[in-house]
Amino acid sequence: MQPLAGKVILVTGASRGIGAAAAEALGKAGATLVLTARDAKRTQAVAAAIGPSASAVACDVSDYAAFAALVEQTVARHGRLDVLVNNAGVIEPISRIADSDPVAWARNIQINLVGAYHAIRAVLPSMVAAGGGTIINLSSGAAIRPLEGWSSYCSAKAGLHMLTRAVALETLGQGIRVFGFQPGTTDTDMQVLIRASKMNPVSQIPREKLTPVALPGRAIVYLCSPAADDLIGQDFSLNDAAFRARLGVA
Numbered sequence: 294m295q296p297l298a299g300k301v302i303l304v305t306g307a308s309r310g311i312g313a314a315a316a317e318a319l320g321k322a323g324a325t326l327v328l329t330a331r332d333a334k335r336t337q338a339v340a341a342a343i344g345p346s347a348s349a350v351a352c353d354v355s356d357y358a359a360f361a362a363l364v365e366q367t368v369a370r371h372g373r374l375d376v377l378v379n380n381a382g383v384i385e386p387i388s389r390i391a392d393s394d395p396v397a398w399a400r401n402i403q404i405n406l407v408g409a410y411h412a413i414r415a416v417l418p419s420m421v422a423a424g425g426g427t428i429i430n431l432s433s434g435a436a437i438r439p440l441e442g443w444s445s446y447c448s449a450k451a452g453l454h455m456l457t458r459a460v461a462l463e464t465l466g467q468g469i470r471v472f473g474f475q476p477g478t479t480d481t482d483m484q485v486l487i488r489a490s491k492m493n494p495v496s497q498i499p500r501e502k503l504t505p506v507a508l509p510g511r512a513i514v515y516l517c518s519p520a521a522d523d524l525i526g527q528d529f530s531l532n533d534a535a536f537r538a539r540l541g542v543a
Contacts, residue, residue, distance in 0.1 A: 305379055307349070312378070317343060420469060427472075457472070
């Protein structure tokens with residue numbers, strides 16, 4: 294059974310981690326995929342592993358013109374764009390505010406928040422014109438809980454949390470399904486950097502306690518289905534017992 298057959302899905306930050314796992318799960322569900330990230334070689338490898346239903350395009354979400362062109366090309370090629378998985382993000386710089394590099398701090402906001410806005414801004418017109426679409430913003434518990442050394446990341450994710458709510462408000466009645474999805478502490482390359490920093494409690498979580506990366510991918514497939522419609526406009530966590538029950542996970 295391929296519940297997403299016929300759907301065209303754009304995944305940002307698809308070269309590794311949750312983006313790559315989501316792409317794999319979405320591909321198995323039958324979707325046609327356009328994968329993008331700054332690392333062209335790794336993104337192409339992810340697409341090749343999925344097969345002919347997936348293509349890869351190098352793009353930096355912080356460059357609005359480039360991302361808007363990618364969306365335009367996607368719609369021209371496939372005739373539609375049903376889902377945006379807004380996943381591109383970075384954790385750096387990990388440092389206390391007094392020691393932080395202002396350029397690196399601003400770069401984090403540019404990717405994690407402004408980049409997410411760029412993606413939403415680029416896809417919304419075609420989705421609204423088509424009568425609807427799904428936007429899945431990769432949120433974080435850091436959106437609502439400050440963590441030492443993560444001031445830029447927490448600030449960006451807090452902004453994304455509000456952006457999700459703003460999209461829901463402004464597109465009410467236009468068929469836009471928008472979600473803020475918190476995958477929790479997942480076994481990705483980002484967690485390698487976090488553990489190496491030895492800063493704040495998240496860095497102390499043993500790798501064996503991290504969530505396997507396939508589970509957020511599975512959750513993202515679920516959010517593409519009508520079964521998740523009651524969650525539209527909300528920011529919620531994979532750690533929530535009720536949501537895990539929907540996925541059949543204890």
